[in-house]
Amino acid sequence: MKQTKVISKAVIKRLPRYRRYLGELKKRGVEKISSKDLSELIGYTASQIRQDLNNFGGFGQQGYGYSVENLYKEISNILGLNKEYKTVIVGYGRLGQAMASYIDKNEKQFRIAGIFDVSDKVVNEVFKNAQVYAFNDLKEFVVENDIEIAVITVPREKGQVVADTLVEAGIKGIWNFSSVDLELPDNVCVENVHMSDSLHALAYYMKDK
Amino acid sequence: MKQTKVISKAVIKRLPRYRRYLGELKKRGVEKISSKDLSELIGYTASQIRQDLNNFGGFGQQGYGYSVENLYKEISNILGLNKEYKTVIVGYGRLGQAMASYIDKNEKQFRIAGIFDVSDKVVNEVFKNAQVYAFNDLKEFVVENDIEIAVITVPREKGQVVADTLVEAGIKGIWNFSSVDLELPDNVCVENVHMSDSLHALAYYMKDK
Numbered sequence: 001m002k003q004t005k006v007i008s009k010a011v012i013k014r015l016p017r018y019r020r021y022l023g024e025l026k027k028r029g030v031e032k033i034s035s036k037d038l039s040e041l042i043g044y045t046a047s048q049i050r051q052d053l054n055n056f057g058g059f060g061q062q063g064y065g066y067s068v069e070n071l072y073k074e075i076s077n078i079l080g081l082n083k084e085y086k087t088v089i090v091g092y093g094r095l096g097q098a099m100a101s102y103i104d105k106n107e108k109q110f111r112i113a114g115i116f117d118v119s120d121k122v123v124n125e126v127f128k129n130a131q132v133y134a135f136n137d138l139k140e141f142v143v144e145n146d147i148e149i150a151v152i153t154v155p156r157e158k159g160q161v162v163a164d165t166l167v168e169a170g171i172k173g174i175w176n177f178s179s180v181d182l183e184l185p186d187n188v189c190v191e192n193v194h195m196s197d198s199l200h201a202l203a204y205y206m207k208d209k
Numbered sequence: 210m211k212q213t214k215v216i217s218k219a220v221i222k223r224l225p226r227y228r229r230y231l232g233e234l235k236k237r238g239v240e241k242i243s244s245k246d247l248s249e250l251i252g253y254t255a256s257q258i259r260q261d262l263n264n265f266g267g268f269g270q271q272g273y274g275y276s277v278e279n280l281y282k283e284i285s286n287i288l289g290l291n292k293e294y295k296t297v298i299v300g301y302g303r304l305g306q307a308m309a310s311y312i313d314k315n316e317k318q319f320r321i322a323g324i325f326d327v328s329d330k331v332v333n334e335v336f337k338n339a340q341v342y343a344f345n346d347l348k349e350f351v352v353e354n355d356i357e358i359a360v361i362t363v364p365r366e367k368g369q370v371v372a373d374t375l376v377e378a379g380i381k382g383i384w385n386f387s388s389v390d391l392e393l394p395d396n397v398c399v400e401n402v403h404m405s406d407s408l409h410a411l412a413y414y415m416k417d418k
Contacts, residue, residue, distance in 0.1 A: 007417075016409035020388075043390070079409045080416030094307035101303050102404055106388070110408065148415070173415045175408060179229075179315070181252070189418060191411035193402065195311055199319065199384055200225035200288045202400035206357070206382045207289030208216075209398060 011052050015075055017042065018052070022072040034065035085110045085173075086146060090162050091153035092117035092125075092132055095177055099151055104128040113145055138162075142169035149173045156180050220261050224284055226251065227261070231281040243274035294319045294382075295355060299371050300362035301326035301334075301341055304386055308360055313337040322354055347371075351378035358382045365389050 021042050025033060039046040053071075056078050076082055087103070087110045089096050096115065103110050112130040116138045117123070125132040133141060141147065150166045152159060152174060159178030166174065173189040176182055184190055230251050234242060248255040262280075265287050285291055296312070296319045298305050305324065312319050321339040325347045326332070334341040342350060350356065359375045361368060361383060368387030375383065382398040385391055393399055 012410055012413050013406070015413065016403070016406035019409065020403075020405065078413070080412040081409060085412065094303060094310050098303040098307040099404075103408075106405060107408060149411070172418075173411050175411055187418065189411060189414040191407050191414070193404070193407055194225070194229075195308075195402070196229065196315060197222070197225035198400050198402055199312075199316060200228065200290060201221055202358070202382050202384055202398060203289040203294065204221050204224065204287070205398040205400070206294075209381075209396065 007055050011055055014044070014052055015079055018049075019072060019075045019079065019081075022068055022075065025068045026072055030068050032065050032067055038066065081109060083109070085149045086113050087111060087149040087151065088113055088138070088142065088147050089115045089130075089151045089153060090117075090135070090138065090166070091155075091158075091178075092119070092122050092127070093153065096151075096153035097127060099153055099177065100128050100130065103151070110149060113147060114141055116141075135162075139165050139169040142166060142171055147171065149175065151175045151177070152182075153177045216264050220264055223253070223261055224288055227258075228281060228284045228288065228290075231277055231284065234277045235281055239277050241274050241276055247275065290318060292318070294358045295322050296320060296358040296360065297322055297347070297351065297356050298324045298339075298360045298362060299326075299344070299347065299375070300364075300367075300387075301328070301331050301336070302362065305360075305362035306336060308362055308386065309337050309339065312360070319358060322356060323350055325350075344371075348374050348378040351375060351380055356380065358384065360384045360386070361391075362386045 021038070035046040035049045039049055042049070056074070089100050089112060092115050096117075100112055100115060103112060112128065115127060115130050115132045116135050117132055118135045120134070122132050123134050142150070148171070150171050152162050154162050156179045159176065159180040160182055162178070163174060163182040163184060167185060167188055171188060174182065174184070174191075176190055176192045177195070179194060179196060181192065182190060230247070244255040244258045248258055251258070265283070298309050298321060301324050309321055309324060312321060321337065324336060324339050324341045325344050326341055327344045329343070331341050332343050351359070357380070359380050359382075361371050363371050365388045368385065368389040369391055371387070372383060372391040372393060376394060376397055380397060383391065383393070383400075385399055385401045386404070388403055388405060390401065391399060
């Protein structure tokens, strides 16, 4: 599988969507699908789909289409979902609990090793099989347990402080719900879910209609 | 203000980010800012910023830069944030509560008129000043109260059914957290927050590094 060329961010953003639809097809017992049918389902053009998947070496067979199982597995591999990620959640408020539930239910390979909060009252609680620890213990925990990913679900004003602590501890990836753009060294990956940006885009679309 | 030309989705996605940074500057009492300084803050090039804002008629003054207050207000107007939106939340689980809290704290002009759930046990609870109603009453409530926006925070398998009910009731915009791509008529706007797509993109960036 050739992976030397740089894949555009737009393609990478589409891959999880392919995987999501292929996962649904797999569940429904569908074994193969043409790029035309995949196109109708996902809403990208068939040519877009072929082009996207060619970035990673194709996978389709002339006159047969794509094997759903294979393509799902290949895209999972490309995305790095063929392994487990030790994960912590920082912020045990409603959003932290919602995300812990979500991950526990839908994204089991992001294994929640611990949840961290500043409130003494919640320390030692257990939520979705993960224990709640004191924020002060975060750095040591990340180092000692080789935690790779942190989900930041603290309020805006605490986002950067939490990120700094995680960076010091050697975190590799941050899933950021804190509504600030974090300052991070280049070797730390970040994916932001900026809720308000999304809601404001909705308001714009509605106004524009 | 010229608005006849079509504004690209990329520009629209950047506007909330401009507004977010300008809001921070406003809070810190900053009155004016050059496109260069704005560029360093936001991380877009100064030329990108000028180009984006020129889509809506400029706002900058040669040799002065941008008035923070004015630009914030103008972008708010462009985004349609100068009015109140009557909003309902459908799904009173952890995510629904997290989003109700978030909106109540950060996005007050999206006024939560009601929260809906299928569970009899939670009906009549009050959360962040909003009452919880039975899902069966959703359609009538949306019609009678001229609800414009619905936040869907139900599980994947219920997303489309909820959307269908909302569409029948004449909803105008849907903020969708249900992890499915909804089938909607063209006159209904939708903005999706697909959690897993975002998390999988993070995994890809980490693998790629």
